[in-house]
Amino acid sequence: xxxxxxxxxxxxxxxxxxxxxxxxxxxxxxxxxxxxxxxxxxxxxxxxxxxxxxxxxxxxxxxxxxxxxxxxxxxxxxxxxxxxxxxxxxxxxxxxxxxxxxxxxxxxxxxxxxxxxxxxxxxxxxxxxxxxxxxxxxxxxxxxxxxxxxxxxxxxxxxxxxxxxxxxxxxxxxxxxxxxxxxxxxxxxxxxxxxxxxxxxxxxxxxxxxxxxxxxxxxxxxxxxxxxxxxxxxxxxxxxxxxxxxxxxxxxxxxxxxxxxxxxxxxxxxxxxxxxxxxxxxxxxxxxxxxxxxxxxxxxxxxxxxxxxxxxxxxxxxxxxxxxxxxxxxxxxxxxxxxxxxxxxxxxxxxxxxxxxxxxxxxxxxxxxxxxxxxxxxxxxxxxxxxxxxxxxxxxxxxxxxxxxxxxxxxxxxxxxxxxxxxxxxxxxxxxxxxxxxxxxxxxxxxxxxxxxxxxxxxxxxxxxxxxxxxxxxxxxxxxxxxxxxxxxxxxxxxxxxxxxxxxxxxxxxxxxxxxxxxxxxxxxxxxxxxxxxxxxxxxxxxxx
Numbered sequence: 001x002x003x004x005x006x007x008x009x010x011x012x013x014x015x016x017x018x019x020x021x022x023x024x025x026x027x028x029x030x031x032x033x034x035x036x037x038x039x040x041x042x043x044x045x046x047x048x049x050x051x052x053x054x055x056x057x058x059x060x061x062x063x064x065x066x067x068x069x070x071x072x073x074x075x076x077x078x079x080x081x082x083x084x085x086x087x088x089x090x091x092x093x094x095x096x097x098x099x100x101x102x103x104x105x106x107x108x109x110x111x112x113x114x115x116x117x118x119x120x121x122x123x124x125x126x127x128x129x130x131x132x133x134x135x136x137x138x139x140x141x142x143x144x145x146x147x148x149x150x151x152x153x154x155x156x157x158x159x160x161x162x163x164x165x166x167x168x169x170x171x172x173x174x175x176x177x178x179x180x181x182x183x184x185x186x187x188x189x190x191x192x193x194x195x196x197x198x199x200x201x202x203x204x205x206x207x208x209x210x211x212x213x214x215x216x217x218x219x220x221x222x223x224x225x226x227x228x229x230x231x232x233x234x235x236x237x238x239x240x241x242x243x244x245x246x247x248x249x250x251x252x253x254x255x256x257x258x259x260x261x262x263x264x265x266x267x268x269x270x271x272x273x274x275x276x277x278x279x280x281x282x283x284x285x286x287x288x289x290x291x292x293x294x295x296x297x298x299x300x301x302x303x304x305x306x307x308x309x310x311x312x313x314x315x316x317x318x319x320x321x322x323x324x325x326x327x328x329x330x331x332x333x334x335x336x337x338x339x340x341x342x343x344x345x346x347x348x349x350x351x352x353x354x355x356x357x358x359x360x361x362x363x364x365x366x367x368x369x370x371x372x373x374x375x376x377x378x379x380x381x382x383x384x385x386x387x388x389x390x391x392x393x394x395x396x397x398x399x400x401x402x403x404x405x406x407x408x409x410x411x412x413x414x415x416x417x418x419x420x421x422x423x424x425x426x427x428x429x430x431x432x433x434x435x436x437x438x439x440x441x442x443x444x445x446x447x448x449x450x451x452x453x454x455x456x457x458x459x460x461x462x463x464x465x466x467x468x469x470x471x472x473x474x475x476x477x478x479x480x481x482x483x484x485x486x487x488x489x490x491x492x493x494x495x496x497x498x499x500x501x502x503x504x505x506x507x508x509x510x511x512x513x514x515x516x517x518x519x520x521x522x523x524x525x526x527x528x529x530x531x532x533x534x535x536x537x538x539x540x541x542x543x544x545x
Contacts (some may be wrong), residue, residue: 004041004042005032005039005040005041023456045174066429085122085340086339086340087114087335090335092326094326096339097118102115102119113307114335116357124287125130126525131265131408132413137407140159140482141159141489143543150268151261164407167403167430168271171273171403172249173529175402179245180245181245184228184231185250186248186250187226188250192218201219207254208255209268221251223272224399227248228276232453233380237384246277246278249273250272251269253269254270264411267402269417271403272403278376279394279395280383280393285395286321286324293328293331293352303410303427305413307357308355309332309353310338314344315340315341317349320359325338330418347423348373351371352368354366356409357407359364364409368394368399369397370397377392410426412428423507432461433463433481433516436465436478438471438487438488444489444491445464445466448466455518455521455538459522459532460462461532463479464538465478477504485502485503487501498513499513
């Protein structure tokens with residue numbers, strides 16, 4: 001029952017920093033004491049008065065490197081623990097799922113996208129070809145690899161930067177206007193000498209960027225919890241202020257394996273909008289979860305992408321709240337894959353993801369919501385209740401998904417349309433240029449500019465092709481750039497005021513005046529943010545990227 005802890009440096013060829021070693025030794029000491037042992041922790045260097053009897057192989061001391069077991073490149077506490085699989089239909093019917101016999105389920109035959117996701121995510125049918133968005137993002141002049149930077153870091157050209165900013169504005173609008181969240185900003189760089197930061201980093205094995213500054217080791221944030229939880233730990237929170245919603249949009253960095261970096265689907269640097277809701281108790285947390293579920297379901301539906309719904313839930317919570325979860329699935333109006341875990345291994349008791357299924361059969365998480373019952377106590381985040389006593393919160397984590405991954409999803413959805421033999425397009429509110437005005441000749445350029453100015457004043461992104469090229473070439477270039485509306489201006493349009501408008505989505509030409517065109521565009525982008533174009537209105541003034 002008596003144990004002496006001794007920091008024996010000869011057991012490893014890779015020694016840690018002293019402050020880390022001391023923290024580990026103290027943790028081992030506390031753990032052994034909790035189990036009833038008498039523990040003495042010897043200072044380093046007190047080795048003259050003891051001997052070791054080794055029953056192992058005489059060369060065992062040559063095996064000097066000892067590592068924590070875990071999943072390389074991922075959170076140790078997020079290591080995948082599989083449970084029982086269920087399908088809940090849009091009608092609320094529960095059906096147990098046999099992964100080896102997917103053909104037997106009528107609901108999967110009715111919803112082949114969910115079946116494709118299950119094959120990709122759970123059965124292991126990963127795509128064998130690169131997703132076409134990698135080619136499209138460069139071809140459309142949006143985004144490209146940056147050879148001067150690390151793998152998984154990208155350059156955004158003006159049109160790509162505009163799309164990114166529009167998505168960020170949309171995320172901001174959802175969090176601040178729709179949810180009433182407080183917007184904050186926290187640092188990108190954190191000290192690993194802080195116990196809470198070191199603990200998170202240790203669970204994120206070999207996936208964080210680290211650097212030394214002035215002899216101290218720091219890490220770039222790989223998630224949005226670092227600064228926010230530190231901020232909320234120092235805040236004075238009353239029960240009257242709950243639920244408290246806090247929003248941050250910030251860069252995060254993850255040192256993914258180079259082979260895992262795939263275009264905008266998986267990067268080493270990405271922009272994440274996070275909303276954390278701090279709640280008084282589980283009941284309030286579940287209410288917040290429902291609200292966030294409705295909001296994010298509206299988001300993915302408004303984007304016009306193919307997605308599936310997947311839940312992971314602890315068995316005890318599921319059995320006690322099955323009707324609650326079934327109602328969420330009914331709200332979405334589509335079936336959901338449910339994985340029921342035998343016990344809680346993580347900080348959450350239920351989470352769900354909106355998974356996008358791309359054009360080559362791969363999938364990627366977009367929006368997510370998680371019901372956290374652990375981190376408030378772990379990080380010291382408390383509120384003062386009606387009796388003046390400190391209590392821990394229930395935290396609901398949520399995100400719209402990384403901005404870069406949304407660009408991946410929108411381009412992959414367009415690639416699906418192309419594969420089906422139809423005309424690809426981006427949502428009109430996202431299109432970098434919504435209308436292109438093409439004069440038939442230089443004689444019509446002045447009229448074309450007037451029409452463009454009218455559209456621009458109506459908050460429509462528009463440009464004018466004033467280049468010295470043939471009309472067919474100009475129209476073809478506009479088609480290659482996926483311009484939604486092409487207006488050709490000649491003598492007839494000048495004299496009548498009636499415009500010939502080529503509508504990309506319909507593959508036809510419609511005749512309308514400029515006010516009708518404005519109404520048509522504005523109706524389709526209603527409720528979405530607007531940002532003016534980042535490129536000159538005249539194409540001749542624009543560099544080629």
